[in-house]
Amino acid sequence: MALKPLDIFKLLPKTNCKECGYPTCLAFAMQIAIGKAELAQCPYVSEEAKKQLASESAPPIKTITVGKNEKINLGGETVLYRHEKTFYNPTGIGVLIREDMKDEEIETEIKNITELKYERVGVVLKSEFIGIMDSGKGKFVEIVEKCFQTGKNLVLISDNLENIKKSIEISKEVKPIVFPSDISDEIVKIVKEFNLPVVVKGENIEEISQKVQKLESSGVSEIILYPENKKISEIFKNLILIRRAAILKKKRELGYPVLTIPAFMTDNYLKEGIYASIFIAKYGSIVLLSKIRGEVLFPLLIERLNIFTDPQRPMTTPEGIYEIGKPDDKSPVFVTTNFSLTYFIVSGEIENSKMSGYLLAQDTEGLSVLTAWAADKFNAETIANLVKKTKIEERLSKKVLIIPGVVAQIYGELEEELPEWKILLGPREAAHIPAFLKNVEF
Numbered sequence: 001m002a003l004k005p006l007d008i009f010k011l012l013p014k015t016n017c018k019e020c021g022y023p024t025c026l027a028f029a030m031q032i033a034i035g036k037a038e039l040a041q042c043p044y045v046s047e048e049a050k051k052q053l054a055s056e057s058a059p060p061i062k063t064i065t066v067g068k069n070e071k072i073n074l075g076g077e078t079v080l081y082r083h084e085k086t087f088y089n090p091t092g093i094g095v096l097i098r099e100d101m102k103d104e105e106i107e108t109e110i111k112n113i114t115e116l117k118y119e120r121v122g123v124v125l126k127s128e129f130i131g132i133m134d135s136g137k138g139k140f141v142e143i144v145e146k147c148f149q150t151g152k153n154l155v156l157i158s159d160n161l162e163n164i165k166k167s168i169e170i171s172k173e174v175k176p177i178v179f180p181s182d183i184s185d186e187i188v189k190i191v192k193e194f195n196l197p198v199v200v201k202g203e204n205i206e207e208i209s210q211k212v213q214k215l216e217s218s219g220v221s222e223i224i225l226y227p228e229n230k231k232i233s234e235i236f237k238n239l240i241l242i243r244r245a246a247i248l249k250k251k252r253e254l255g256y257p258v259l260t261i262p263a264f265m266t267d268n269y270l271k272e273g274i275y276a277s278i279f280i281a282k283y284g285s286i287v288l289l290s291k292i293r294g295e296v297l298f299p300l301l302i303e304r305l306n307i308f309t310d311p312q313r314p315m316t317t318p319e320g321i322y323e324i325g326k327p328d329d330k331s332p333v334f335v336t337t338n339f340s341l342t343y344f345i346v347s348g349e350i351e352n353s354k355m356s357g358y359l360l361a362q363d364t365e366g367l368s369v370l371t372a373w374a375a376d377k378f379n380a381e382t383i384a385n386l387v388k389k390t391k392i393e394e395r396l397s398k399k400v401l402i403i404p405g406v407v408a409q410i411y412g413e414l415e416e417e418l419p420e421w422k423i424l425l426g427p428r429e430a431a432h433i434p435a436f437l438k439n440v441e442f
């Protein structure tokens with residue numbers, strides 16, 4: 001965001017009425033400057049100030065929202081590097097269905113994109129886009145209809161105006177992205193009428209800039225850029241040039257989300273996956289693959305999860321009881337913190353032990369066990385409170401609680417807090433949990 005807190009403050013009413021939820025107008029201005037509050041929270045901002053702040057505080061890359069059930073924001077980024085602040089809107093991942101594919105292949109892709117999902121850190125990871133490419137075989141609209149039924153977001157790649165119109169009629173509620181090879185007056189009319197994003201392609205940023213300016217002057221405001229090239233090095237270079245021009249040089253005509261299609265760049269699916277991983281890191285807003293298979297999709301989803309998380313905030317798992325395996329009333333209860341990495345390492349090692357159990361994750365604001373203990377956020381009292389709050393004992397006939405070995409200091413105090421429980425000191429390292437479970441008696 002370009003505006004500094006004081007610039008924003010000057011435009012606020014300065015009555016410190018607190019209705020925005022902040023104690024003073026200055027505090028509110030500071031929150032707007034770091035993107036944690038919105039101007040609309042103040043009911044007293046003048047129309048003039050709204051106009052000024054809206055245009056000056058708009059992100060250098062426009063946010064375009066598509067979809068209905070699987071709504072996704074594209075673009076909206078404010079920095080070149082994730083560590084400067086954060087990246088906000090994860091790259092949409094999808095499959096490219098070509099009209100000339102066999103029916104069974106199309107069915108397989110539709111099935112895979114619908115069914116392949118993974119749960120990590122309490123988040124469901126899945127792909128969100130289907131690009132449908134017209135090859136003039138007369139099946140385009142029918143395929144669009146099938147793809148629309150999946151609820152996924154659509155990219156309509158076609159030069160056939162009739163097909164585009166019919167497809168939009170079918171799918172307009174998911175706000176499909178229209179991708180013609182050239183932008184005709186007719187296309188401009190259609191995307192304006194339905195308020196749809198349109199893809200502008202070009203081999204270099206000069207060509208893209210010119211086309212975008214022309215489109216903007218005809219009143220189209222939802223634009224997706226497509227740097228076209230078969231060479232990964234050229235596309236990568238252009239993605240960086242586009243992002244730098246938008247963020248550093250404030251070139252509004254390049255401040256739009258960017259489409260990439262690794263499916264067009266190679267026949268080797270694994271290479272495609274590598275290209276997609278590059279575009280997720282820098283700076284693709286959508287990547288379309290030639291097919292959706294777990295061995296490529298899963299690592300891409302994990303990469304995306306990592307790139308698009310706020311580096312200033314640790315990833316957390318929701319506080320609560322997690323069942324590992326098929327625990328019963330005699331299974332032991334482990335306790336750890338809700339720092340995602342800790343949670344996954346501990347739950348993974350319990351799984352490796354082949355013994356079922358319950359895992360309690362305590363909310364420590366994402367701190368690991370030792371750090372949380374040092375900050376007094378993971379101690380006998382907090383653990384006892386969690387045990388009571390979750391009512392885990394109602395599932396048990398035998399109450400055994402295993403605490404991390406690194407917090408041996410709290411052992412005695414925890415026994416006092418939970419007199420009906422047998423407290424066991426677990427290993428210091430999660431990797432030793434399987435061996436520990438083999439030798440311990442409950």
Ligand code: SF4
Nearest residue numbers: 016017018020025042
């Ligand atoms: Fe200031 Fe507006 Fe917040 Fe009141 S609601 S404190 S006027 S910013």
